[in-house]
Amino acid sequence: MVPASRPRPDALKAALAELRARFGARLAEGEAIRVQHGNQLSEVPNEPPDAVLFPETTAEVSVAVGICAKHRVPIIPFGVGSSFEGHVNAPFGGLSIDTSRMKRIVAVHVGDLDCVVEAGVTRTELNRNLRDSGLFFPIDPGADASLGGMVATRASGTNAVRYGTMKDNVLALTVVLPDGSITRTGTRARKSSAGYDLTRLIVGSEGTLAVITEITLRLAGIPEEISGGVCPFPSIEAACEAVITTIQAGIPVARIELMDELHVHACNVYSKLSLPETPLLFLEFHGSAAGVAEQSTRFNEIAAESGGGPFTWATKPEERTRLWQARHNAYWASRALRPTAKGISTDVCVPISRLAVCVAETKSDIAASGLVAPIVGHVGDGNFHVMPLIDFEDRAEVERGYAFVDRLVKRALAHGGTSTGEHGIGQSNRKYMRLEFDDAALGLMHAVKRAIDPNNIMNPGKLLPDV
Amino acid sequence: MVPASRPRPDALKAALAELRARFGARLAEGEAIRVQHGNQLSEVPNEPPDAVLFPETTAEVSVAVGICAKHRVPIIPFGVGSSFEGHVNAPFGGLSIDTSRMKRIVAVHVGDLDCVVEAGVTRTELNRNLRDSGLFFPIDPGADASLGGMVATRASGTNAVRYGTMKDNVLALTVVLPDGSITRTGTRARKSSAGYDLTRLIVGSEGTLAVITEITLRLAGIPEEISGGVCPFPSIEAACEAVITTIQAGIPVARIELMDELHVHACNVYSKLSLPETPLLFLEFHGSAAGVAEQSTRFNEIAAESGGGPFTWATKPEERTRLWQARHNAYWASRALRPTAKGISTDVCVPISRLAVCVAETKSDIAASGLVAPIVGHVGDGNFHVMPLIDFEDRAEVERGYAFVDRLVKRALAHGGTSTGEHGIGQSNRKYMRLEFDDAALGLMHAVKRAIDPNNIMNPGKLLPDV
Numbered sequence: 001m002v003p004a005s006r007p008r009p010d011a012l013k014a015a016l017a018e019l020r021a022r023f024g025a026r027l028a029e030g031e032a033i034r035v036q037h038g039n040q041l042s043e044v045p046n047e048p049p050d051a052v053l054f055p056e057t058t059a060e061v062s063v064a065v066g067i068c069a070k071h072r073v074p075i076i077p078f079g080v081g082s083s084f085e086g087h088v089n090a091p092f093g094g095l096s097i098d099t100s101r102m103k104r105i106v107a108v109h110v111g112d113l114d115c116v117v118e119a120g121v122t123r124t125e126l127n128r129n130l131r132d133s134g135l136f137f138p139i140d141p142g143a144d145a146s147l148g149g150m151v152a153t154r155a156s157g158t159n160a161v162r163y164g165t166m167k168d169n170v171l172a173l174t175v176v177l178p179d180g181s182i183t184r185t186g187t188r189a190r191k192s193s194a195g196y197d198l199t200r201l202i203v204g205s206e207g208t209l210a211v212i213t214e215i216t217l218r219l220a221g222i223p224e225e226i227s228g229g230v231c232p233f234p235s236i237e238a239a240c241e242a243v244i245t246t247i248q249a250g251i252p253v254a255r256i257e258l259m260d261e262l263h264v265h266a267c268n269v270y271s272k273l274s275l276p277e278t279p280l281l282f283l284e285f286h287g288s289a290a291g292v293a294e295q296s297t298r299f300n301e302i303a304a305e306s307g308g309g310p311f312t313w314a315t316k317p318e319e320r321t322r323l324w325q326a327r328h329n330a331y332w333a334s335r336a337l338r339p340t341a342k343g344i345s346t347d348v349c350v351p352i353s354r355l356a357v358c359v360a361e362t363k364s365d366i367a368a369s370g371l372v373a374p375i376v377g378h379v380g381d382g383n384f385h386v387m388p389l390i391d392f393e394d395r396a397e398v399e400r401g402y403a404f405v406d407r408l409v410k411r412a413l414a415h416g417g418t419s420t421g422e423h424g425i426g427q428s429n430r431k432y433m434r435l436e437f438d439d440a441a442l443g444l445m446h447a448v449k450r451a452i453d454p455n456n457i458m459n460p461g462k463l464l465p466d467v
Numbered sequence: 468m469v470p471a472s473r474p475r476p477d478a479l480k481a482a483l484a485e486l487r488a489r490f491g492a493r494l495a496e497g498e499a500i501r502v503q504h505g506n507q508l509s510e511v512p513n514e515p516p517d518a519v520l521f522p523e524t525t526a527e528v529s530v531a532v533g534i535c536a537k538h539r540v541p542i543i544p545f546g547v548g549s550s551f552e553g554h555v556n557a558p559f560g561g562l563s564i565d566t567s568r569m570k571r572i573v574a575v576h577v578g579d580l581d582c583v584v585e586a587g588v589t590r591t592e593l594n595r596n597l598r599d600s601g602l603f604f605p606i607d608p609g610a611d612a613s614l615g616g617m618v619a620t621r622a623s624g625t626n627a628v629r630y631g632t633m634k635d636n637v638l639a640l641t642v643v644l645p646d647g648s649i650t651r652t653g654t655r656a657r658k659s660s661a662g663y664d665l666t667r668l669i670v671g672s673e674g675t676l677a678v679i680t681e682i683t684l685r686l687a688g689i690p691e692e693i694s695g696g697v698c699p700f701p702s703i704e705a706a707c708e709a710v711i712t713t714i715q716a717g718i719p720v721a722r723i724e725l726m727d728e729l730h731v732h733a734c735n736v737y738s739k740l741s742l743p744e745t746p747l748l749f750l751e752f753h754g755s756a757a758g759v760a761e762q763s764t765r766f767n768e769i770a771a772e773s774g775g776g777p778f779t780w781a782t783k784p785e786e787r788t789r790l791w792q793a794r795h796n797a798y799w800a801s802r803a804l805r806p807t808a809k810g811i812s813t814d815v816c817v818p819i820s821r822l823a824v825c826v827a828e829t830k831s832d833i834a835a836s837g838l839v840a841p842i843v844g845h846v847g848d849g850n851f852h853v854m855p856l857i858d859f860e861d862r863a864e865v866e867r868g869y870a871f872v873d874r875l876v877k878r879a880l881a882h883g884g885t886s887t888g889e890h891g892i893g894q895s896n897r898k899y900m901r902l903e904f905d906d907a908a909l910g911l912m913h914a915v916k917r918a919i920d921p922n923n924i925m926n927p928g929k930l931l932p933d934v
Contacts, residue, residue, distance in 0.1 A: 111715060111820030154660040165658050167667070168635060183907035189816040190848045191632050192885035193621040193671055194892060194903050195930060196912045200634070200667035204660055221717035248578060250688035291758055349656040353578030381657045418659035425661060436661050440650035444919065445663045451918035452911065463662060 004460030006092045007050075007073040015071035016051055019095070022063060026054045026101075037076075037096040042084040043342040043392065044428050049076055049090035056101045058118075058174055058182055058213040065211060066180030068095055074460050075178075077207040079146030080122060083153060084345035085426025087206055091461040097211055099148050105129050106214065113219045114171055114188060119148025119212050126217075135219040138163035138254075141422065142328045148212045153424035154204030158327065161247070161380030162254040162286065163220060165422065167203050174214035175202055178453040188216055201448070206424050207459035209452045225292040228255065228284035228320055231299075233308040236260055236279040236363060236375070240356035242299075242306040243281065243379045247352050249302065251295050255284035256380040257327060260363070263334065263374035270333030271326035281308070281379075282327055284320070327376075334374045334387050341372075341389040344401050345428075348412035349383035349421030358415050362386060362408060369404050383421035410435065425463045433465045471927030473559045474517075474540045482538035483518055486562070489530060493521040493568075504543075504563040509551040510809040510859065511895050516543055516557035523568045525585075525641055525649055525680040532678060533647030535562055541927050542645075544674040546616030547589060549608075551812035552893025554620065554673055558928040564678055566615050572596050573681065580686045581638055581655055586615025586679050593684075602686040605630035605721075608889065609795045615679045620891035621671030625794065628714070628847030629721040629753065630687060632889065634670050641681035642669055645920040655683055668915070673891050674926035676919045692759040695722065695751035695787055698766075700775040703727055703746040703830060703842070707823035709766075709773040710748065710846045714819050716769065718762050722751035723847040724794060727830070730801065730841035737800030738793035748775070748846075749794055751787070794843075801841045801854050808839070808856040811868050812895075815879035816850035816888030825882050829853060829875060836871050850888035877902065892930045900932045 007015070019027045028034075034048035050073075055061045068075050074094025081088050090096065099120035106116040110133050117126060122144045126137050139150065141157035149155070151173065156165035163169065172186035185198035202210055233239035239258055246253060259267065259280050268275055281303075285295040296311070303309045314320045326333070335343055350358045359375065366373045366386070377384025386408060390401040409419045409432050419425075419432040433442065445464055449456075474482070486494045495501075501515035517540075522528045535542050541561025548555050557563065566587035573583040577600050584593060589611045593604050608617065608624035616622070618640065623632035630636065639653035652665035669677055700706035706725055713720060726734065726747045735742055748770075752762040763778070770776045781787045793800070802810055817825045826842065833840045833853070844851025853875060857868040876886045876899050886899040900909065912931055916923075 109818065109820065111711065112818040113715065114818070154658075154664070156658055160658060164635075167658075167664065168631075177907060177911070181907040181910075183905055183911065185908060187880070187885045187903070188818045188883040189850075189885040189888065190819070191621075191623055191627060191634075191816060191850065191888050193814075193887045193889050194885050194896070195671075195900060196915055197621070197634065197664075197667045197671055198908060198911055200664045201911075201915070204662075204664055221715070223717075244578065248580065248688070250690075288761060290761055294755060294757055347660075349658060351576065351579040351581070351655045352657070353576065383656075383658065413654070416655040418654045418656040418661050420660045421656065421658050422660050429661070433662060436654070438650055440644060440648040441652060441665060443648075444644070444650065444665055444668075447918040448663055448668070448915055451914040 002454065002456045004092050004456050007071060007094065011071040012050060012073055012093070015067055015073045018067045019053060019064060023053060028052045037078055037081065037088060037098065039086045039089045040081060042345050044086035044089065047089040047091050049096035050093045052096040052098050054098050054101050058176065061097060061176045061211050061213050062180050062182050064095065064097060065176045065178065068457060069179055072455055072457055074457050075211065076459050077148065077152065077211045079120065079149030080144065082143035082145045083149065083424065083426060085423050085428045087153065087424060087426040087462060089427060099146060102213065108133060110135060112188065113221065114216060115219055116214060116216050117147055118214055120146050122146050123150065130219065134222055136222050137217060138220045139166060139169055147215050147217070151203050151212050151215055152206050154422065156378065156422040158255045158257055158378060160378060161256055162252055167200060169218045170199055170203055170215060171218060172216040173199055173202050173212055175210035175212050177210050178458050204424065206426065206463045208449060208463050209458060223286035225289045226284060226286055227292050227296060227313065227315065229311055229313040230275060230323065231281045231283065231303050231308050231311045232276045233279045233281065233306065237356045237360050238306040238308055239279045239281050240359055240379065242303050242308055244352055244355060245302045246299055247380055249298065251298055253283060253295065253380060254286040255282065257282040258377045258379040258384065260375040263330060263376050266333040266337045266374055267326045267330060270336050271329055273326055282323060330376045334389065337374065338372055338389040341391050343387040343389050344405055345423065346386050346405055346408055347383070347420045347423040348408055348417055349381060350412050350415040350417030352382045354415035354417070355379060355382050358411060359384060361411055365404060365407060369400055371401065371404055381421060382417065427462060430465050469921065469923045471559050471923050474538060474561065478538040479517060479540055479560070482534055482540045485534045486518070486520060486531060490520060495519045504545055504548065504555060504565065506553045506556045507548060509812050511553035511556065514556040514558050516563035517560045519563040519565050521565050521568050525643065528564060528643045528678050528680050529647050529649050531562065531564060532643045532645065535924060536646055539922055539924055541924050542678065543926050544615065544619065544678045546587065546613030547611065549610035549612045550616065550620060550891065550893060552890050552895045554891060554893040554929060556894060566613060569680065575600060577602060579655065580688065581683060582686055583681060583683050584614055585681055587613050589613050590617065597686065601689055603689050604684060605687045606633060606636055614682050614684070618670050618679050618682055619673050621889065623845065623889040625722045625724055625845060627845060628723055629719055634667060636685045637666055637670055637682060638685060639683040640666055640669050640679055642677035642679050644677050645925050671891065673893065673930045675916060675930050676925060690753035692756045693751060693753055694759050694763060694780065694782065696778055696780040697742060697790065698748045698750065698770050698775050698778045699743045700746045700748065700773065704823045704827050705773040705775060706746045706748050707826055707846065709770050709775055711819050711822060712769045713766055714847055716765065718765055720750060720762065720847060721753040722749065724749040725844045725846040725851065727842040730797060730843050733800040733804045733841055734793045734797060737803050738796055740793055749790060797843045801856065804841065805839055805856040808858050810854040810856050811872055812890065813853050813872055813875055814850070814887045814890040815875055815884055816848060817879050817882040817884030819849045821882035821884070822846060822849050825878060826851060828878055832871060832874060836867055838868065838871055848888065849884065894929060897930070897932050
């Protein structure tokens with residue numbers, strides 16, 4: 001594969017001139033907007049693109065990609081910039097393709113429980129649009145991410161334990177390939193055995209193979225009954241044990257989220273709550289009235305066996321919203337624990353039977369390292385986030401932080417897990433790819449990348465480790 | 468890509484000599500066994516391989532693939548040969564790699580609801596092994612297929628409406644690549660965003676990218692309660708309407724299968740049953756006792772609204788087994804309707820809202836064509852099989868049969884569906900790939916194939932249409 005590189009200055013100039021001629025003011029070149037389109041959310045250093053384009057249709061994306069391809073200018077797809085891992089950075093410059101003007105809900109097929117949306121629609125925008133249909137889109141990564149970005153990173157979040165991840169909820173995609181051609185990866189059929197699974201090849205490809213412009217999504221029926229609340233536990237191991245038993249018992253919880261006591265404290269302060277400052281599970285049950293009652297009774301029995309409880313119900317929708325809002329603000333609440341620090345995001349995921357031991361080992365490591373590092377997780381999937389809050393002015397502390405993250409990832413892999421459950425690789429997790437995959441698997445990935453994007457213009461410097 | 472071709476005679480000879488030296492009597496070259504390893508099940512003409520190898524480990528598969536790669540001899544992976552679409556045929560000769568001696572259950576992780584098995588284990592062998600674990604493997608395509616074959620064809624079957632297809636139930640694979648190297652595509656974590664989805668790239672690739680040797684599968688808890696039975700309907704449209712309403716209402720049926728009156732008749736004769744010879748739905752509900760009762764009550768209401776019923780319960784496990792055995796024998800029952808004929812298998816799948824109209828149009832087409840063609844389907848997914856029973860001695864009838872199949876596929880595609888819900892492309896559906904995918908999508912598939920198998924030795928002549 002051609003090594004990633006900055007475009008030649010004359011080629012960049014020519015490409016920008018063509019783009020300007022075609023798109024006028026929708027090509028933005030000012031510094032502020034460029035910086036805004038590099039990574040801003042996490043500790044990964046900002047690397048702005050050379051310009052930002054705001055296309056409005058798949059056809060316009062195709063034209064833009066064609067121009068970039070001709071001049072070998074890197075392309076970085078951009079949703080809302082809520083990635084933690086540097087996905088939107090432009091280490092080799094190039095054109096950021098911002099999909100925020102691609103907001104059409106193309107079709108909602110209520111009878112088929114699916115819809116077709118443009119990539120710039122965010123998940124809450126879609127759900128607002130669906131409100132009167134009786135359906136909803138269940139995948140909820142917390143941030144109000146664009147659906148294109150969620151496809152690109154194989155996102156999941158709080159509801160994945162019941163509804164799956166983006167991998168399970170995308171039926172088909174319209175994409176623009178690196179030569180500017182447009183294609184569709186599948187049909188609206190619920191299942192298909194026709195050919196290679198191009199849909200799943202693009203889901204999670206982080207903009208390195210194609211620009212996603214339109215998405216056919218599965219939807220779910222809004223449950224007849226939703227109930228949920230919060231359950232305290234005497235220790236984080238006890239909370240994890242309750243999660244493991246719940247999953248093993250086949251109770252179809254819709255959400256089962258862990259917060260350690262430090263994280264609860266942060267949420268209490270940030271979201272003005274008065275939750276008990278012990279390890280907590282946030283739960284939600286979806287189903288018929290009888291089904292939800294049965295699920296919650298069974299969960300209460302399991303929690304009690306682990307010494308947890310009592311379960312506090314949030315029966316009114318507004319109470320539930322407040323709780324989940326607090327959960328969704330977890331990132332900002334954590335950051336506020338140490339406002340001068342930056343968080344290093346982490347995202348390991350282990351088989352559920354290893355969750356309690358992996359979290360306990362991690363807790364000990366945090367204590368031994370003297371780090372401030374709250375834990376929160378989608379524990380029904382075995383996925384948890386530890387965020388060491390690091391003073392980036394203090395080089396020794398930065399080293400300590402990254403060394404902790406290295407140990408965390410190696411620990412998760414040793415337990416049969418993965419370095420990233422839902423964030424993706426981006427820039428910051430590339431170094432772990434060699435730990436997670438052997439040479440043959442990485443060779444396969446490189447072969448696929450090379451075959452589809454031989455000039456390496458699609459989001460270069462992301463996902464794959466250097467050869 | 469190198470066009471598929473027979474190996475040079477000297478190269479084939481050299482490869483077979485090396486294989487014989489390494490594997491002795493486990494390399495079989497007799498005609499009977501070669502014929503047995505070409506397609507035998509369906510009307511697709513038998514094309515035997517040059518030899519059949521019975522490896523016992525992944526390492527042995529790696530050695531064999533390495534030898535074939537060196538001499539550019541085609542490789543055709545073989546499970547039990549239950550494909551309908553000519554997947555196991557050897558149109559360019561070569562080596563059939565029969566996995567029937569790879570039967571180890573490598574690990575069952577009860578706490579994680581997963582297991583690791585070798586590719587030659589069949590689904591009923593796995594379920595027998597799991598019997599005392601409280602878990603089961605839910606994917607059930609009818610035939611007692613090998614799990615490797617089910618991965619290769621992205622199989623599904625009667626339980627997919629509740630438990631998903633192979634795409635949803637494979638966590639990771641061990642595969643042998645076309646150069647003989649061995650790799651693992653993922654971990655046991657429930658979800659991951661690490662890199663390209665190599666697992667889903669191999670699932671459904673029909674042996675054209677790699678030989679699958681080991682599979683990490685999700686398992687499900689055996690439901691506390693299973694109940695089911697049969698519900699008659701006055702017309703096939705009424706039955707389909709009931710299915711659509713059931714799915715739209717979010718009732719989590721585990722199985723919902725349609726048989727038209729001709730198929731019911733065939734089953735009555737073949738399996739010595741006395742089912743009412745009208746369109747029938749076979750159903751099964753999984754859950755807690757209360758949940759199953761609730762589901763079946765709601766289904767009964769829906770069926771009654773469509774004029775269906777009364778529902779006949781098969782409460783005892785042996786009654787249920789008998790019914791499902793009859794359903795699983797549907798293929799043989801149909802064939803027995805016209806013993807001198809062969810069936811042309813079909814496998815379209817449409818969005819659920821189009822099911823009733825698509826089936827009704829197909830029924831009219833069958834009548835207008837004067838064909839004998841029973842219908843059976845996994846209708847909860849919108850997937851149905853029509854099998855025209857054709858006298859292959861009668862050329863006009865053969866033409867009429869294939870013309871009907873062409874119209875069926877085009878009809879399904881026009882309804883937003885796919886040519887194959889679960890059988891795969893193999894040889895017989897290759898001609899429909901150009902109808903289902905545009906040039907850019909086919910170009911992507913060819914690029915992937917070329918990148919991974921540049922010498923085109925992996926199951927050549929399958930899945931992809933010629934360039």
